Amino acid sequence: MKREYKPGCPYGTHRVLKPQGVLPQAAWRIDNSPEIRDNEILIDVEALNIDAASFKEILSGCNPEMDEAAKEQYVASVVMDIVERRGKMHNPATGSGGMLLGRIREFGPKVYGKEGARVGDRICTLVSLSLTPLKIDKIKKVHLDKDQIDVEGTAVLFETGPFAVIPPDLGEKLSLAVLDVAGAPVQTVRLVKAGDSVLVLGAGGKSGLMCVAVAKEKAGPAGRVIGLAHSDTSRKRLERLGAADVVLSGDARDAIATMEKVTAANGGKKVDITINCVNIPGTEMASILCTKDGGKVYFFSMATSFTAAALGAEGVGADVELIIGNGYARGHAKQALELVRRNARLREIFEGQFQGN
Numbered sequence: 001m002k003r004e005y006k007p008g009c010p011y012g013t014h015r016v017l018k019p020q021g022v023l024p025q026a027a028w029r030i031d032n033s034p035e036i037r038d039n040e041i042l043i044d045v046e047a048l049n050i051d052a053a054s055f056k057e058i059l060s061g062c063n064p065e066m067d068e069a070a071k072e073q074y075v076a077s078v079v080m081d082i083v084e085r086r087g088k089m090h091n092p093a094t095g096s097g098g099m100l101l102g103r104i105r106e107f108g109p110k111v112y113g114k115e116g117a118r119v120g121d122r123i124c125t126l127v128s129l130s131l132t133p134l135k136i137d138k139i140k141k142v143h144l145d146k147d148q149i150d151v152e153g154t155a156v157l158f159e160t161g162p163f164a165v166i167p168p169d170l171g172e173k174l175s176l177a178v179l180d181v182a183g184a185p186v187q188t189v190r191l192v193k194a195g196d197s198v199l200v201l202g203a204g205g206k207s208g209l210m211c212v213a214v215a216k217e218k219a220g221p222a223g224r225v226i227g228l229a230h231s232d233t234s235r236k237r238l239e240r241l242g243a244a245d246v247v248l249s250g251d252a253r254d255a256i257a258t259m260e261k262v263t264a265a266n267g268g269k270k271v272d273i274t275i276n277c278v279n280i281p282g283t284e285m286a287s288i289l290c291t292k293d294g295g296k297v298y299f300f301s302m303a304t305s306f307t308a309a310a311l312g313a314e315g316v317g318a319d320v321e322l323i324i325g326n327g328y329a330r331g332h333a334k335q336a337l338e339l340v341r342r343n344a345r346l347r348e349i350f351e352g353q354f355q356g357n
């Protein structure tokens with residue numbers, strides 16, 4: 001017998017359990033039942049890509065004495081607990097989520113065949129796990145080096161939730177990693193002009209490398225792209241990319257030292273645009289102090305505090321435009337994947353980092 005589907009709200013408000021009246025992202029708890037409404041898509045989940053700030057925060061709860069297996073078990077238990085309590089992977093400490101990889105199991109009739117997708121297609125969701133109804137039946141493997149977790153479970157995508165079918169030419173884990181941060185390079189393209197000086201903080205990370213690559217394409221030979229990496233490992237990735245005019249190392253929580261390094265690397269001047277791609281809190285002031293008056297700071301990092309940025313800029317009399325990194329931009333998934341295809345070094349770095357088990 002054909003099943004009757006109840007109508008659903010395009011924004012998924014019918015799934016909000018607590019508190020009533022808010023949208024799913026703001027909700028403490030949502031209904032993660034796999035019974036879908038007429039405008040939802042049911043997904044069999046294979047892997048979660050946990051937001052970098054969230055993963056780092058969860059890992060910080062590990063005892064340094066723990067071996068890898070114990071750390072994996074710890075992360076698995078924290079993720080399971082959050083999802084059981086909230087019906088979604090919404091880290092209460094960072095407020096962030098991530099996204100997922102899975103196969104379409106069922107379409108509600110109103111969204112049947114959306115984006116040309118079919119039942120059985122492998123997709124990445126392009127909407128945060130912090131609002132995606134998620135039920136985990138089993139955690140199979142935690143990948144500490146990739147911020148990814150292999151799971152068995154189900155998730156639900158609302159009518160307004162974008163997704164991308166996994167391209168056949170790029171690996172699925174690589175696609176998952178790239179699509180998680182697809183908004184950053186696209187918005188960098190919009191911000192940077194030929195001749196600009198651009199600073200990328202967290203430049204050896206996933207979004208950082210992509211931003212450095214596109215910033216150099218846009219700024220051109222007359223521009224100057226400065227990448228600040230943190231550990232030796234991420235510095236080496238940034239050097240291997242070969243797109244930054246200047247590679248610096250440092251701790252972006254030290255605002256004054258960072259400003260001194262960056263201005264020295266930029267002919268004694270502050271930069272036109274700063275892109276913040278770090279995965280830890282406390283780097284708002286380095287971003288602001290490195291940017292010239294009338295310049296722009298783009299906070300892609302989920303560890304950014306609105307209060308620290310707004311009051312901090314006021315406190316030092318910095319007349320800079322502070323931009324919140326919207327995770328979504330029209331066409332972002334396609335453009336981010338295209339960037340990886342056309343930039344052989346970026347692709348090689350990401351393949352080394354994310355391909356395989």
Ligand SMILES: NC(=O)c1ccc[n+]([C@@H]2O[C@H](COP(=O)([O-])OP(=O)(O)OC[C@H]3O[C@@H](n4cnc5c(N)ncnc54)[C@H](OP(=O)(O)O)[C@@H]3O)[C@@H](O)[C@H]2O)c1
Nearest residue numbers: 052053202205206207230231234252278279301302325327
């Ligand atoms: N706006 C959005 O919609 C959206 C979507 C997805 C992700 N995000 C956020 O974007 C940020 C970057 O994500 P990602 O996936 O690119 O993360 P990632 O690959 O983990 O990169 C983060 C980078 O930050 C660097 N870092 C850590 N501590 C630092 C310090 N004290 N000083 C300078 N750099 C430091 C790390 O360097 P080391 O590894 O060398 O320590 C790492 O390379 C995260 O905050 C994430 O939550 C935002």
